[in-house]
Amino acid sequence: MISIKGLRKVFTSENKELTAVDDLTLDIKEGEIFGVIGYSGAGKSTFIRLLNRLEEPSSGNVVIDKQEITALKANELRTARQDIGMIFQHFNLLWSRTVEDNIAFPLEIAGVPKAERVNRVQELIRLVGLSGREKAYPSQLSGGQKQRVGIARALANNPKVLLCDEATSALDPETTNAILDLLVDINQNLGLTIILITHEMHVIRKICHRVAVMEQGKIVEQGDVLEVFTHPKEKVTKKFVAQVMGSDEHDQSEELYYLIENFKKGKLIRLHFLGETTNQTLISQLAKNFPVDINILQGKITQTQAGGYGTLVIQFSGDSSEIEKAIQFIQKETSVEVEVIKDAK
Template identity: 50%
Template sequence: MNAPFPHAMLAAETDPPLIRFEGVTKTFSAGPAPVTALDGVDLDVRPGSIVGVIGRSGAGKSTLIRLVNGLERPSAGRVIVDGREIQGLDEAALREARRSIGMIFQHFNLLSSRTAADNVALPLELAGIGRAAARARVAELLDLVGLSDKADRYPAELSGGQKQRVGIARALATNPKVLLSDEATSALDPETTRSILDLLARINRELGLTILLITHEMAVIRGVAHEVAVLASGRIVEAGPVFDVFSTPRHPLTRAFLAGEPGFALPPAIAGRLVPEPVENGQTVIRVVFRGAHATEPVLARLARDEAIEANILAGTVDEIAGRPFGVLVVAIPSGAETAQALGFFARHSLTAEVVGHVA
C-alpha cells in the first residue's frame, strides 16, 4: 500500500465502518499533466464517531470529503458509505444516498433570498415532504441549533456563527446518518468556532451522528474529534485516536501542526535563539510529554533529586484531551552528558522526551 497506515484504522475491529475508503486514488487530468489528489487512501470511520482529517492546502482534504457524497468519483479504489459503493450508484440511487449524507460548508452556502427557516426547509422540499411536516421539522431543527428566534431572518441579518448554525440545521433536515464538515469553522472567530464545535459534539452525542470533518487547524481536531487522520500529498501519513496522536506524534507534519498548540510552542525569545547543534557552555532544550496518570507527577523534582540535574522550565501546560490528562513541558538543561542522562531518566519514567535544539 502507498499509505504507511494500512487501513488507517479509525474503526473498532468488531464495528463495521459506516464510511470506508479502500485504496482510493483520485487523479485530475486538467492541465498539461495529471494531478494526483489522493494516492491509495485506506480509511475506516466507525458509526457514531467524529473523525477529523487534517492537512495543509492541496493535501487532498476537499477531494476526500467530496468522494463521500459522490460529488467526485475515484479514479481507482472504492468508497463505501453505509454499505453502498458510492461510485457504483446511478443518479437516482445517488440522490437517495445523499439524503443520508448532510454537508456543511466553510462559507455557509445559504440562499440570500430565503429566510433561515426557508433555507432549512429546502432539502425537505426537494425530498417532497409535505408542508406541515416540513414546518414541524424546521422548527425542531432551529430549536436544536439555538435559533428558534431567528426563523424569519435572512442570511444578511445573521452573524457568521448564526449562518453556520442554519447550515447545520439544513444539513440535518433529512435525518442523515453522516455529517460532512468542509472547513466549517475556518471563517469564524475563535469564540464562535468553540460554540460551533460544542454544537457538533452535542449533535454527535445526542443523535449518534457520524461526523467526518476536514480542517487545517489542530485546535479544531483537539476540540471535537475522537480520531484523526493526517493527510499529506494525498496520502495518510498518521492516524489514530486524538489523544495518542497528540501525545506521541510520529510524523514531522503532525509535529508541525502541533507546534502552535499550547505547551508545544516555544517562547519567541527562545525560538529565535535555537540552533541545531550543542553550544559550548550552553543549554539543551527538551520537550517532555506527560500522558495519562503521569501528567501530574513531580518529575522535574525527581530529576533534580535522583540525577542531580536542574531543569529550567521554559514553557508548559497541563490539560485534558478526550477526557484524559495530558501535559507538555519545555525545559532547558546543561548541554553535555546531562542530556543523555536526562533523556534516559525520562524514558525510565515512561515519558516521551525529545531534544528540540540548543541555546547559548
C-alpha cells in the same frame, strides 16, 4: 461505518493530469469524529466531496453503512445522500430564503409533508441555538449564525454521517470554538459520525477522536489524536503539532535551544505528561522525597478529546546519585515519560 479503499481522483486539463487524491484507503468508525488535516492543495476537500460523489472518483470505492456509494445509479445516489449531511466553509445558504426556509429546503426535496417539515425545522432551530432568528435572512446573520443554519440544514433528514469541509475556517476564534462545541454536542447526543476537514490543528485537537494527515493526495500518517500529538512521525505532522504546542519540527523552540546551549549544571530533563498524568503533583512529590534542587524552565499543556498532553522542561541539580534516584522514581512509579536533554557533568 465508512470504508474507503483505493480512492483516486485525477483531473485532466489541457492534456495535463493532476492527481488530487491518490490511492487513499481509510476506515472510519461509527459515532466518531474523524479529522482530516492538510495544507492547501493536499487534496482533502476533493476527498470529502468524493464521499458523497459531488466529485466522481477516477477509481476506488466508498462504502457507508454497508452501502457502496460509488456503485449507485443517479436516482439511488439521490436517496443515499439523505443519509449524508454536509456543511461548507462559505455556508452555501439560499440568500432569498429565511432561516427556517433554508433548513426546510432538503425536507421539501425529500417530499416530507408540510406539518412534519414545520415541526422538524423548529426542533433543529432549538438544537443549533437559533431560536428567535427563524424569520431572518442570511444577510442579517453573523458568520457563526450562518454556519448554525448550515448545520441545521445538514441535519434535516436525520443523516448518519456529517461531512464538514473547512466548516470553521471563515470564522473568528471565539465563534469557531462555539461551532466546535456544537458539533461535539451533536456527535454525543445524536451518535452522528462526523468527518471534519481542516488545515488547523487546534480544531483537530479540540474535538477529533482520530486524525489522518494528507499530503499530495495521500494519507501520510493517521492515528488517535493524542498519539499523533505525542509522537508525530512525518515532517508535515510535526509542523501541524507545532501550531498548537509552539515548537519547531525538532521540538526545540528558540528558548529551549538557548537553555541547552547555556546549560552548565546538573541535568536538563523534559517530562512528557499524557492523559491523567497531567493532573499529577509530580514536582511536589519529587521535592518532598529527594534532596535535589528543581528549577522549572519551560512548560506547555494542551487538551484533546482523549485527555491532556503536556511537556515540562526542568533542571535537576545536586548530588548526582540523588538525581538518578529521582529520575528512576518518575520512570518506575509514574507514567510520565522522561527525556534527558543534557547532562552537564
